[in-house]
Amino acid sequence: QKRQYHEKVLDHYSRPRNVGTLDKTDKSVGEGLVGAPACGDVMRLHIKVDPETQVISDVRFKTFGCGSAIASSSYLTELVRGMTLDQAAKVKNTEIAKELCLPPVKLHCSMLAEDAIKSAINNYYKKNPDVKTTSLAGREAKLETAAA
Template structure:
Protein backbone atom coordinates (compact mmCIF):
# COMPACT_ATOMS: atom_id res chain seq x y z
CA UNK A 1 0.00 0.00 0.00
CA UNK A 2 1.46 3.33 -1.07
CA UNK A 3 1.77 5.97 1.63
CA UNK A 4 -0.34 8.69 -0.01
CA UNK A 5 -1.04 12.07 1.58
CA UNK A 6 -4.59 13.16 2.35
CA UNK A 7 -4.36 15.67 -0.51
CA UNK A 8 -3.46 12.96 -3.01
CA UNK A 9 -6.40 10.82 -1.90
CA UNK A 10 -8.77 13.81 -1.92
CA UNK A 11 -7.93 14.70 -5.52
CA UNK A 12 -8.00 11.07 -6.61
CA UNK A 13 -11.43 10.32 -5.14
CA UNK A 14 -12.97 13.69 -6.02
CA UNK A 15 -11.34 15.11 -9.17
CA UNK A 16 -13.08 18.24 -10.40
CA UNK A 17 -11.40 18.67 -13.77
CA UNK A 18 -11.60 15.34 -15.55
CA UNK A 19 -12.98 15.38 -19.06
CA UNK A 20 -12.68 17.03 -22.44
CA UNK A 21 -12.83 20.64 -23.61
CA UNK A 22 -14.51 20.83 -26.99
CA UNK A 23 -13.55 23.55 -29.45
CA UNK A 24 -16.87 25.30 -30.10
CA UNK A 25 -15.36 28.01 -32.27
CA UNK A 26 -15.85 30.76 -29.70
CA UNK A 27 -14.40 34.11 -30.89
CA UNK A 28 -11.07 34.89 -29.23
CA UNK A 29 -10.86 31.42 -27.66
CA UNK A 30 -8.52 28.62 -28.68
CA UNK A 31 -8.39 25.05 -27.40
CA UNK A 32 -5.10 23.13 -27.32
CA UNK A 33 -4.30 19.54 -26.36
CA UNK A 34 -1.09 17.94 -25.11
CA UNK A 35 -0.44 14.19 -24.99
CA UNK A 36 2.30 12.35 -23.09
CA UNK A 37 2.94 8.80 -22.01
CA UNK A 38 1.70 5.54 -23.41
CA UNK A 39 -0.99 3.14 -22.26
CA UNK A 40 1.43 0.33 -23.18
CA UNK A 41 3.91 1.73 -20.64
CA UNK A 42 1.29 2.08 -17.92
CA UNK A 43 0.58 5.85 -17.82
CA UNK A 44 -0.88 8.29 -20.33
CA UNK A 45 -2.16 11.84 -19.95
CA UNK A 46 -4.05 14.12 -22.30
CA UNK A 47 -4.33 17.74 -21.14
CA UNK A 48 -6.88 20.16 -22.63
CA UNK A 49 -6.36 23.92 -22.35
CA UNK A 50 -8.92 26.63 -23.11
CA UNK A 51 -7.01 29.83 -23.76
CA UNK A 52 -8.09 33.45 -24.19
CA UNK A 53 -6.08 34.44 -27.26
CA UNK A 54 -5.56 38.17 -26.64
CA UNK A 55 -4.15 37.60 -23.13
CA UNK A 56 -2.94 33.98 -23.50
CA UNK A 57 -4.63 33.27 -20.17
CA UNK A 58 -5.74 29.72 -19.37
CA UNK A 59 -9.42 30.13 -18.54
CA UNK A 60 -10.15 26.42 -18.23
CA UNK A 61 -8.33 23.08 -18.30
CA UNK A 62 -9.36 19.43 -18.26
CA UNK A 63 -7.49 16.15 -18.25
CA UNK A 64 -7.92 12.53 -19.30
CA UNK A 65 -5.58 10.22 -17.45
CA UNK A 66 -4.90 6.52 -17.73
CA UNK A 67 -2.89 5.57 -14.70
CA UNK A 68 -2.66 5.13 -10.97
CA UNK A 69 -3.78 7.20 -7.99
CA UNK A 70 -0.69 9.42 -8.25
CA UNK A 71 -1.22 10.03 -11.98
CA UNK A 72 -4.82 11.18 -11.50
CA UNK A 73 -4.04 13.30 -8.44
CA UNK A 74 -1.02 14.89 -10.20
CA UNK A 75 -3.20 15.74 -13.21
CA UNK A 76 -5.83 17.35 -10.98
CA UNK A 77 -3.15 19.28 -9.08
CA UNK A 78 -1.64 20.50 -12.36
CA UNK A 79 -4.99 21.90 -13.52
CA UNK A 80 -5.54 23.66 -10.20
CA UNK A 81 -2.08 25.21 -10.41
CA UNK A 82 -2.35 26.55 -13.96
CA UNK A 83 -5.96 27.80 -14.22
CA UNK A 84 -5.94 31.60 -14.41
CA UNK A 85 -2.26 31.80 -15.37
CA UNK A 86 -0.91 33.00 -18.71
CA UNK A 87 0.86 30.45 -20.86
CA UNK A 88 4.26 31.89 -19.96
CA UNK A 89 3.40 31.76 -16.26
CA UNK A 90 2.18 28.18 -16.62
CA UNK A 91 5.43 27.15 -18.30
CA UNK A 92 7.22 27.98 -15.07
CA UNK A 93 5.27 25.32 -13.16
CA UNK A 94 7.65 22.47 -12.36
CA UNK A 95 7.07 18.87 -11.39
CA UNK A 96 8.38 19.81 -7.93
CA UNK A 97 5.52 22.29 -7.52
CA UNK A 98 3.00 19.63 -8.54
CA UNK A 99 4.43 17.19 -5.99
CA UNK A 100 4.58 19.87 -3.28
CA UNK A 101 0.96 20.85 -3.97
CA UNK A 102 0.04 17.24 -3.22
CA UNK A 103 1.99 17.26 0.02
CA UNK A 104 4.54 14.96 -1.58
CA UNK A 105 4.47 11.74 -3.58
CA UNK A 106 6.09 8.36 -2.94
CA UNK A 107 9.51 8.35 -4.61
CA UNK A 108 8.46 5.55 -6.96
CA UNK A 109 5.55 7.72 -8.17
CA UNK A 110 7.42 10.95 -8.91
CA UNK A 111 7.22 10.18 -12.63
CA UNK A 112 3.53 11.12 -12.42
CA UNK A 113 4.40 14.74 -11.59
CA UNK A 114 6.95 14.79 -14.41
CA UNK A 115 4.28 13.51 -16.81
CA UNK A 116 2.02 16.41 -15.81
CA UNK A 117 4.74 18.96 -16.47
CA UNK A 118 5.45 17.43 -19.89
CA UNK A 119 1.76 17.35 -20.86
CA UNK A 120 1.51 21.04 -20.03
CA UNK A 121 4.52 21.87 -22.19
CA UNK A 122 3.14 19.76 -25.04
CA UNK A 123 -0.23 21.54 -24.91
CA UNK A 124 1.33 25.00 -24.86
CA UNK A 125 3.70 24.22 -27.72
CA UNK A 126 0.80 22.79 -29.72
CA UNK A 127 -1.18 25.97 -29.01
CA UNK A 128 1.69 27.96 -30.48
CA UNK A 129 1.91 25.71 -33.53
CA UNK A 130 5.32 24.26 -32.77
CA UNK A 131 5.95 20.69 -34.02
CA UNK A 132 6.45 18.17 -31.22
CA UNK A 133 9.86 17.14 -32.49
CA UNK A 134 11.25 20.60 -31.70
CA UNK A 135 10.75 20.22 -27.98
CA UNK A 136 9.97 16.61 -27.09
CA UNK A 137 12.99 15.17 -25.32
CA UNK A 138 12.05 11.61 -26.25
CA UNK A 139 12.61 12.39 -29.94
CA UNK A 140 16.02 13.92 -29.44
CA UNK A 141 19.39 12.76 -28.24
CA UNK A 142 20.59 9.20 -27.88
CA UNK A 143 18.05 6.57 -26.84
CA UNK A 144 19.17 5.20 -23.48
CA UNK A 145 16.18 3.21 -22.19
CA UNK A 146 14.69 1.10 -25.00
CA UNK A 147 12.02 -0.37 -22.70
CA UNK A 148 10.35 3.00 -22.16
CA UNK A 149 11.85 5.01 -25.03
CA UNK A 150 13.73 7.53 -22.88
CA UNK A 151 16.61 9.56 -24.33
CA UNK A 152 19.75 10.87 -22.66
CA UNK A 153 18.42 14.43 -23.06
CA UNK A 154 15.30 13.68 -21.04
CA UNK A 155 17.28 11.85 -18.36
CA UNK A 156 19.75 14.71 -18.06
CA UNK A 157 16.94 17.24 -17.79
CA UNK A 158 15.16 15.44 -14.96
CA UNK A 159 18.46 14.92 -13.11
CA UNK A 160 19.26 18.63 -13.25
CA UNK A 161 15.76 19.90 -12.40
CA UNK A 162 15.31 17.55 -9.44
CA UNK A 163 18.91 17.17 -8.19
CA UNK A 164 18.86 13.39 -8.63
CA UNK A 165 21.98 11.45 -7.64
CA UNK A 166 21.17 7.76 -8.20
CA UNK A 167 19.87 5.60 -11.03
CA UNK A 168 17.04 4.45 -8.75
CA UNK A 169 15.85 8.05 -8.41
CA UNK A 170 15.94 8.49 -12.18
CA UNK A 171 13.76 5.38 -12.55
CA UNK A 172 11.29 6.86 -10.07
CA UNK A 173 11.04 10.08 -12.06
CA UNK A 174 10.99 8.90 -15.70
CA UNK A 175 10.87 5.07 -15.48
CA UNK A 176 14.20 4.72 -17.35
CA UNK A 177 15.96 1.62 -16.01
CA UNK A 178 12.76 0.14 -14.67
CA UNK A 179 12.46 -2.51 -17.38
CA UNK A 180 15.27 -4.88 -18.26
CA UNK A 181 17.82 -2.77 -16.38
CA UNK A 182 20.44 -2.87 -19.13
CA UNK A 183 20.60 0.94 -19.25
CA UNK A 184 21.38 1.47 -15.54
CA UNK A 185 25.13 1.81 -16.21
CA UNK A 186 24.43 4.47 -18.85
CA UNK A 187 22.19 6.34 -16.41
CA UNK A 188 25.01 6.27 -13.84
CA UNK A 189 27.32 7.77 -16.49
CA UNK A 190 24.85 10.58 -17.20
CA UNK A 191 24.54 11.32 -13.47
CA UNK A 192 28.33 11.47 -13.17
CA UNK A 193 28.50 13.82 -16.16
CA UNK A 194 25.91 16.18 -14.66
CA UNK A 195 27.69 16.20 -11.31
CA UNK A 196 30.97 17.01 -13.03
CA UNK A 197 29.32 19.91 -14.86
CA UNK A 198 27.86 21.21 -11.60
CA UNK A 199 31.25 21.04 -9.91
CA UNK A 200 32.93 22.98 -12.72
CA UNK A 201 30.19 25.62 -12.61
CA UNK A 202 30.26 26.24 -8.85
CA UNK A 203 29.69 30.01 -8.44
CA UNK A 204 32.62 32.05 -7.27
CA UNK A 205 30.17 33.53 -4.74
CA UNK A 206 30.43 30.28 -2.79
CA UNK A 207 33.99 31.08 -1.81
CA UNK A 208 34.21 32.02 1.85
CA UNK A 209 36.12 34.62 3.75
CA UNK A 210 37.03 33.79 7.31
CA UNK A 211 36.32 36.79 9.52
CA UNK A 212 36.49 36.41 13.28
CA UNK A 213 36.01 32.68 12.90
CA UNK A 214 32.79 33.07 10.88
CA UNK A 215 32.09 32.22 7.25
CA UNK A 216 30.97 35.09 5.05
CA UNK A 217 29.79 34.81 1.45
CA UNK A 218 31.94 36.79 -0.92
CA UNK A 219 29.75 38.48 -3.57
CA UNK A 220 30.66 38.27 -7.23
CA UNK A 221 32.29 41.27 -8.82
CA UNK A 222 30.70 42.47 -12.11
CA UNK A 223 33.56 40.89 -14.06
CA UNK A 224 33.20 37.59 -12.19
CA UNK A 225 29.42 37.59 -12.75
CA UNK A 226 29.79 38.11 -16.50
CA UNK A 227 32.47 35.43 -16.72
CA UNK A 228 30.31 32.93 -14.83
CA UNK A 229 27.24 33.73 -16.95
CA UNK A 230 29.29 33.17 -20.10
CA UNK A 231 30.65 29.90 -18.71
CA UNK A 232 27.17 28.55 -17.91
CA UNK A 233 25.85 29.58 -21.32
CA UNK A 234 28.77 27.94 -23.13
CA UNK A 235 28.91 24.70 -21.13
CA UNK A 236 25.30 24.03 -20.10
CA UNK A 237 22.87 26.01 -22.23
CA UNK A 238 24.31 26.23 -25.74
CA UNK A 239 24.85 22.46 -26.21
CA UNK A 240 21.14 21.86 -25.51
CA UNK A 241 19.99 24.64 -27.85
CA UNK A 242 22.41 23.61 -30.61
CA UNK A 243 20.98 20.08 -30.45
CA UNK A 244 17.59 21.64 -31.27
CA UNK A 245 18.99 23.70 -34.17
CA UNK A 246 19.26 26.93 -32.17
CA UNK A 247 21.90 28.89 -30.29
CA UNK A 248 22.34 31.82 -27.91
CA UNK A 249 24.89 34.61 -27.64
CA UNK A 250 25.52 36.81 -24.60
CA UNK A 251 24.92 40.43 -25.62
CA UNK A 252 25.23 42.43 -22.40
CA UNK A 253 24.80 42.30 -18.62
CA UNK A 254 23.29 45.28 -16.81
CA UNK A 255 23.08 44.58 -13.10
CA UNK A 256 20.77 41.55 -12.85
CA UNK A 257 19.48 41.93 -16.42
CA UNK A 258 21.11 39.50 -18.82
CA UNK A 259 20.60 40.37 -22.49
CA UNK A 260 21.02 37.59 -25.02
CA UNK A 261 20.60 37.06 -28.74
CA UNK A 262 18.66 33.95 -29.73
CA UNK A 263 19.89 32.46 -32.98
CA UNK A 264 18.94 29.75 -35.44
CA UNK A 265 15.72 27.91 -34.66
CA UNK A 266 15.46 29.68 -31.29
CA UNK A 267 15.42 33.11 -32.90
CA UNK A 268 12.61 32.34 -35.34
CA UNK A 269 10.53 30.09 -33.07
CA UNK A 270 7.36 31.34 -31.40
CA UNK A 271 8.42 29.49 -28.25
CA UNK A 272 11.35 31.82 -27.70
CA UNK A 273 9.80 33.04 -24.43
CA UNK A 274 9.81 29.49 -23.11
CA UNK A 275 13.42 29.07 -24.23
CA UNK A 276 14.42 32.21 -22.35
CA UNK A 277 12.64 31.25 -19.13
CA UNK A 278 13.14 27.47 -19.02
CA UNK A 279 16.37 26.78 -20.86
CA UNK A 280 18.32 29.94 -20.01
CA UNK A 281 16.94 32.01 -17.13
CA UNK A 282 16.25 29.09 -14.77
CA UNK A 283 19.71 27.65 -15.39
CA UNK A 284 21.45 30.99 -14.77
CA UNK A 285 19.42 31.53 -11.60
CA UNK A 286 20.53 28.13 -10.32
CA UNK A 287 24.18 28.62 -11.19
CA UNK A 288 24.80 32.35 -10.74
CA UNK A 289 22.08 34.34 -8.94
CA UNK A 290 18.38 33.86 -8.22
CA UNK A 291 17.83 37.54 -9.08
CA UNK A 292 18.85 37.30 -12.74
CA UNK A 293 16.30 38.16 -15.45
CA UNK A 294 17.03 37.12 -19.04
CA UNK A 295 15.84 39.24 -21.97
CA UNK A 296 16.16 38.78 -25.72
CA UNK A 297 17.45 41.64 -27.86
Template sequence: MKKISILFFGFFLAKFSVLLDHYNNPRNVGSMKKEDPNVGIGLVGAPACGDVMRLSIRVDSEGRISEAKFKTFGCGSAIASSSYMTELVKGMTLDDALKVRNTEIAKELCLPPVKLHCSMLAEDAIKSAIRDYQSKSKIRLATLENSPEVLNTQ
Protein backbone atom coordinates (compact mmCIF):
# COMPACT_ATOMS: atom_id res chain seq x y z
CA MET A 1 0.00 0.00 0.00
CA LYS A 2 2.84 2.38 0.82
CA LYS A 3 4.41 1.78 -2.60
CA ILE A 4 1.13 2.64 -4.34
CA SER A 5 0.83 5.86 -2.31
CA ILE A 6 4.35 6.92 -3.28
CA LEU A 7 3.69 6.15 -6.95
CA PHE A 8 0.43 8.11 -6.86
CA PHE A 9 2.10 11.06 -5.16
CA GLY A 10 4.88 11.04 -7.79
CA PHE A 11 2.31 10.95 -10.59
CA PHE A 12 0.37 13.78 -8.94
CA LEU A 13 3.48 15.97 -8.66
CA ALA A 14 4.53 15.28 -12.25
CA LYS A 15 1.07 16.01 -13.63
CA PHE A 16 0.60 19.24 -11.71
CA SER A 17 4.21 20.47 -11.77
CA VAL A 18 3.48 23.39 -14.14
CA LEU A 19 0.51 24.50 -12.03
CA LEU A 20 2.51 24.26 -8.81
CA ASP A 21 5.48 26.06 -10.36
CA HIS A 22 3.37 29.01 -11.54
CA TYR A 23 1.59 29.15 -8.18
CA ASN A 24 4.73 28.92 -6.03
CA ASN A 25 6.85 31.11 -8.33
CA PRO A 26 4.45 33.40 -10.20
CA ARG A 27 5.99 35.28 -13.10
CA ASN A 28 5.40 38.93 -13.99
CA VAL A 29 3.54 40.01 -10.86
CA GLY A 30 2.82 43.73 -10.86
CA SER A 31 1.00 46.39 -12.80
CA MET A 32 1.55 49.19 -15.28
CA LYS A 33 0.21 52.73 -15.40
CA LYS A 34 -3.13 52.88 -17.18
CA GLU A 35 -2.31 56.39 -18.44
CA ASP A 36 0.48 55.02 -20.64
CA PRO A 37 -0.84 55.01 -24.24
CA ASN A 38 1.10 51.79 -24.98
CA VAL A 39 -0.54 49.93 -22.09
CA GLY A 40 -3.83 48.06 -22.03
CA ILE A 41 -5.48 47.00 -18.78
CA GLY A 42 -7.94 44.15 -18.36
CA LEU A 43 -9.84 43.79 -15.10
CA VAL A 44 -12.10 40.76 -14.79
CA GLY A 45 -13.73 38.81 -11.98
CA ALA A 46 -15.67 35.67 -11.20
CA PRO A 47 -18.58 36.45 -8.88
CA ALA A 48 -19.14 32.78 -8.06
CA CYS A 49 -15.77 32.39 -6.31
CA GLY A 50 -14.57 35.95 -5.77
CA ASP A 51 -11.44 35.73 -7.94
CA VAL A 52 -10.31 39.04 -9.46
CA MET A 53 -7.63 39.35 -12.12
CA ARG A 54 -5.94 42.53 -13.41
CA LEU A 55 -3.77 42.02 -16.48
CA SER A 56 -1.57 44.78 -17.92
CA ILE A 57 0.06 44.55 -21.34
CA ARG A 58 2.55 46.84 -23.04
CA VAL A 59 2.44 46.89 -26.84
CA ASP A 60 5.52 47.84 -28.87
CA SER A 61 5.64 49.80 -32.13
CA GLU A 62 5.33 46.57 -34.14
CA GLY A 63 2.04 45.61 -32.45
CA ARG A 64 3.55 42.88 -30.28
CA ILE A 65 3.06 42.42 -26.57
CA SER A 66 6.47 43.31 -25.16
CA GLU A 67 5.53 43.04 -21.49
CA ALA A 68 2.70 41.54 -19.45
CA LYS A 69 2.04 41.83 -15.72
CA PHE A 70 -0.75 40.68 -13.45
CA LYS A 71 -2.25 41.07 -10.02
CA THR A 72 -4.69 38.36 -9.02
CA PHE A 73 -6.67 37.97 -5.84
CA GLY A 74 -7.91 34.42 -5.77
CA CYS A 75 -7.09 30.77 -5.49
CA GLY A 76 -3.89 29.04 -6.58
CA SER A 77 -5.39 28.05 -9.92
CA ALA A 78 -6.29 31.67 -10.68
CA ILE A 79 -2.78 32.84 -9.78
CA ALA A 80 -1.19 30.09 -11.88
CA SER A 81 -3.50 30.86 -14.83
CA SER A 82 -2.54 34.55 -14.66
CA SER A 83 1.16 33.81 -14.44
CA TYR A 84 1.00 31.33 -17.32
CA MET A 85 -0.97 33.79 -19.47
CA THR A 86 1.67 36.52 -19.05
CA GLU A 87 4.40 34.14 -20.18
CA LEU A 88 2.32 32.84 -23.06
CA VAL A 89 1.39 36.18 -24.65
CA LYS A 90 4.75 37.94 -24.40
CA GLY A 91 6.06 38.39 -27.93
CA MET A 92 2.72 37.62 -29.57
CA THR A 93 0.91 39.96 -31.92
CA LEU A 94 -2.38 41.27 -30.60
CA ASP A 95 -4.30 39.14 -33.11
CA ASP A 96 -2.44 36.01 -31.98
CA ALA A 97 -3.01 36.83 -28.30
CA LEU A 98 -6.74 37.14 -29.00
CA LYS A 99 -6.72 33.56 -30.25
CA VAL A 100 -5.50 32.14 -26.92
CA ARG A 101 -8.27 30.04 -25.39
CA ASN A 102 -8.88 28.99 -21.83
CA THR A 103 -8.74 25.34 -22.90
CA GLU A 104 -5.08 25.80 -23.85
CA ILE A 105 -4.31 27.24 -20.40
CA ALA A 106 -6.35 24.59 -18.59
CA LYS A 107 -4.63 21.79 -20.49
CA GLU A 108 -1.12 23.10 -19.80
CA LEU A 109 -1.86 23.59 -16.09
CA CYS A 110 -3.91 20.36 -15.78
CA LEU A 111 -6.78 22.26 -14.19
CA PRO A 112 -9.62 20.09 -12.91
CA PRO A 113 -13.13 20.84 -14.25
CA VAL A 114 -14.08 22.71 -11.08
CA LYS A 115 -11.25 25.21 -11.75
CA LEU A 116 -11.85 25.86 -15.46
CA HIS A 117 -13.31 29.27 -14.60
CA CYS A 118 -9.78 30.35 -13.58
CA SER A 119 -8.49 29.76 -17.09
CA MET A 120 -11.56 31.55 -18.46
CA LEU A 121 -10.66 34.58 -16.36
CA ALA A 122 -7.21 34.63 -17.98
CA GLU A 123 -8.75 34.46 -21.46
CA ASP A 124 -11.21 37.25 -20.60
CA ALA A 125 -8.40 39.36 -19.09
CA ILE A 126 -6.24 39.31 -22.23
CA LYS A 127 -9.24 40.19 -24.40
CA SER A 128 -10.14 43.04 -22.06
CA ALA A 129 -6.56 44.37 -21.97
CA ILE A 130 -6.34 44.31 -25.78
CA ARG A 131 -9.73 46.01 -26.04
CA ASP A 132 -8.49 48.73 -23.66
CA TYR A 133 -5.29 49.20 -25.65
CA GLN A 134 -7.30 49.33 -28.87
CA SER A 135 -9.59 52.05 -27.50
CA LYS A 136 -6.55 54.16 -26.55
CA SER A 137 -4.64 53.69 -29.78
CA LYS A 138 -7.62 53.67 -32.17
CA ILE A 139 -6.23 50.65 -33.99
CA ARG A 140 -8.58 48.09 -35.44
CA LEU A 141 -7.75 44.41 -35.36
CA ALA A 142 -9.43 41.91 -37.65
CA THR A 143 -9.98 39.50 -34.78
CA LEU A 144 -11.58 42.19 -32.62
CA GLU A 145 -13.80 43.50 -35.41
CA ASN A 146 -15.27 40.04 -35.93
CA SER A 147 -15.93 39.49 -32.24
CA PRO A 148 -19.43 40.56 -31.11
CA GLU A 149 -18.41 41.16 -27.49
CA VAL A 150 -15.66 43.64 -28.38
CA LEU A 151 -16.00 47.39 -28.78
CA ASN A 152 -15.46 48.55 -32.36
CA THR A 153 -13.78 51.96 -32.77
CA GLN A 154 -14.85 52.72 -36.35
Protein backbone atom coordinates (compact mmCIF):
# COMPACT_ATOMS: atom_id res chain seq x y z
CA GLN A 1 0.00 0.00 0.00
CA LYS A 2 1.18 3.51 -0.71
CA ARG A 3 1.55 5.89 2.18
CA GLN A 4 1.73 9.63 1.80
CA TYR A 5 4.83 9.89 3.97
CA HIS A 6 7.63 7.40 4.30
CA GLU A 7 7.96 5.96 7.80
CA LYS A 8 11.39 7.61 8.20
CA VAL A 9 9.71 10.99 7.79
CA LEU A 10 7.04 10.05 10.32
CA ASP A 11 9.71 8.82 12.75
CA HIS A 12 11.69 12.09 12.62
CA TYR A 13 8.49 14.13 12.60
CA SER A 14 7.04 12.49 15.69
CA ARG A 15 10.37 12.21 17.56
CA PRO A 16 12.49 15.06 16.20
CA ARG A 17 16.15 14.88 17.30
CA ASN A 18 18.09 17.86 18.66
CA VAL A 19 15.25 20.36 18.85
CA GLY A 20 16.13 23.64 20.51
CA THR A 21 18.66 26.45 20.42
CA LEU A 22 22.23 27.08 21.51
CA ASP A 23 23.62 30.29 22.99
CA LYS A 24 24.18 32.37 19.88
CA THR A 25 26.15 35.01 21.78
CA ASP A 26 28.82 32.30 22.07
CA LYS A 27 31.53 32.93 19.46
CA SER A 28 31.74 29.24 18.68
CA VAL A 29 28.04 29.03 17.76
CA GLY A 30 26.92 29.70 14.19
CA GLU A 31 23.30 30.45 13.38
CA GLY A 32 21.50 29.70 10.15
CA LEU A 33 18.08 31.21 9.56
CA VAL A 34 16.46 30.45 6.23
CA GLY A 35 13.06 30.41 4.62
CA ALA A 36 11.51 28.57 1.71
CA PRO A 37 10.05 31.11 -0.72
CA ALA A 38 7.68 28.46 -2.12
CA CYS A 39 5.72 27.98 1.10
CA GLY A 40 7.03 30.42 3.72
CA ASP A 41 8.35 27.69 6.03
CA VAL A 42 11.27 28.75 8.22
CA MET A 43 14.19 26.85 9.72
CA ARG A 44 16.67 27.95 12.37
CA LEU A 45 19.81 25.93 12.92
CA HIS A 46 22.54 26.40 15.53
CA ILE A 47 25.90 24.67 15.30
CA LYS A 48 28.59 24.64 17.97
CA VAL A 49 32.05 24.31 16.53
CA ASP A 50 35.23 23.12 18.22
CA PRO A 51 37.67 25.98 17.47
CA GLU A 52 40.66 23.62 17.47
CA THR A 53 39.37 21.00 15.04
CA GLN A 54 36.52 22.80 13.24
CA VAL A 55 34.32 19.83 14.12
CA ILE A 56 30.62 20.41 14.81
CA SER A 57 30.23 19.25 18.39
CA ASP A 58 26.59 20.19 18.95
CA VAL A 59 23.65 21.14 16.78
CA ARG A 60 20.05 22.24 17.44
CA PHE A 61 17.15 23.24 15.25
CA LYS A 62 13.73 24.84 15.31
CA THR A 63 11.60 24.51 12.23
CA PHE A 64 8.28 26.16 11.65
CA GLY A 65 7.21 24.15 8.70
CA CYS A 66 5.77 21.03 7.17
CA GLY A 67 6.46 17.47 8.27
CA SER A 68 9.10 16.94 5.60
CA ALA A 69 10.93 20.11 6.63
CA ILE A 70 10.93 19.03 10.28
CA ALA A 71 12.10 15.54 9.34
CA SER A 72 14.79 17.00 7.04
CA SER A 73 16.15 19.24 9.78
CA SER A 74 16.03 16.47 12.37
CA TYR A 75 17.95 14.12 10.08
CA LEU A 76 20.39 16.91 9.18
CA THR A 77 21.30 17.42 12.83
CA GLU A 78 22.20 13.74 13.16
CA LEU A 79 24.15 13.84 9.91
CA VAL A 80 26.36 16.88 10.57
CA ARG A 81 27.17 16.28 14.23
CA GLY A 82 30.81 15.18 14.27
CA MET A 83 31.54 16.51 10.79
CA THR A 84 34.12 19.21 10.09
CA LEU A 85 32.77 22.47 8.67
CA ASP A 86 34.19 21.58 5.26
CA GLN A 87 32.41 18.22 5.30
CA ALA A 88 29.13 19.74 6.47
CA ALA A 89 29.30 22.42 3.78
CA LYS A 90 29.16 19.64 1.20
CA VAL A 91 25.93 18.07 2.47
CA LYS A 92 23.42 18.06 -0.36
CA ASN A 93 19.66 18.21 -0.07
CA THR A 94 19.44 15.22 -2.42
CA GLU A 95 21.22 13.14 0.22
CA ILE A 96 18.58 14.11 2.79
CA ALA A 97 15.71 13.60 0.34
CA LYS A 98 17.03 10.15 -0.53
CA GLU A 99 17.36 9.05 3.09
CA LEU A 100 13.81 10.21 3.85
CA CYS A 101 12.40 9.03 0.50
CA LEU A 102 10.89 12.46 -0.15
CA PRO A 103 8.74 12.75 -3.27
CA PRO A 104 9.65 15.41 -5.87
CA VAL A 105 7.08 17.93 -4.58
CA LYS A 106 8.81 17.81 -1.19
CA LEU A 107 12.35 18.34 -2.47
CA HIS A 108 12.34 22.02 -1.50
CA CYS A 109 11.77 20.97 2.13
CA SER A 110 15.15 19.21 2.14
CA MET A 111 16.64 22.22 0.34
CA LEU A 112 15.71 24.24 3.40
CA ALA A 113 17.97 21.99 5.48
CA GLU A 114 20.89 22.36 3.04
CA ASP A 115 20.43 26.14 3.05
CA ALA A 116 20.27 26.16 6.86
CA ILE A 117 23.57 24.35 7.39
CA LYS A 118 25.31 26.52 4.77
CA SER A 119 23.93 29.64 6.40
CA ALA A 120 25.03 28.48 9.88
CA ILE A 121 28.54 27.74 8.60
CA ASN A 122 28.78 31.17 6.95
CA ASN A 123 27.61 32.80 10.16
CA TYR A 124 30.28 30.92 12.11
CA TYR A 125 32.96 32.11 9.68
CA LYS A 126 31.68 35.66 9.98
CA LYS A 127 32.01 35.48 13.77
CA ASN A 128 35.44 33.91 13.47
CA PRO A 129 37.14 35.76 10.61
CA ASP A 130 40.53 34.14 11.24
CA VAL A 131 39.09 30.73 10.46
CA LYS A 132 37.44 32.05 7.32
CA THR A 133 40.69 33.36 5.93
CA THR A 134 42.49 30.05 6.18
CA SER A 135 39.53 28.03 5.00
CA LEU A 136 38.80 30.28 2.02
CA ALA A 137 42.47 30.32 1.11
CA GLY A 138 42.43 26.54 1.15
CA ARG A 139 39.38 26.43 -1.07
CA GLU A 140 40.83 28.90 -3.56
CA ALA A 141 44.02 26.90 -3.73
CA LYS A 142 41.98 23.80 -4.50
CA LEU A 143 40.03 25.61 -7.22
CA GLU A 144 43.24 26.80 -8.80
CA THR A 145 44.62 23.29 -8.81
CA ALA A 146 41.42 22.05 -10.40
CA ALA A 147 41.56 24.77 -13.06
CA ALA A 148 45.22 24.22 -13.86
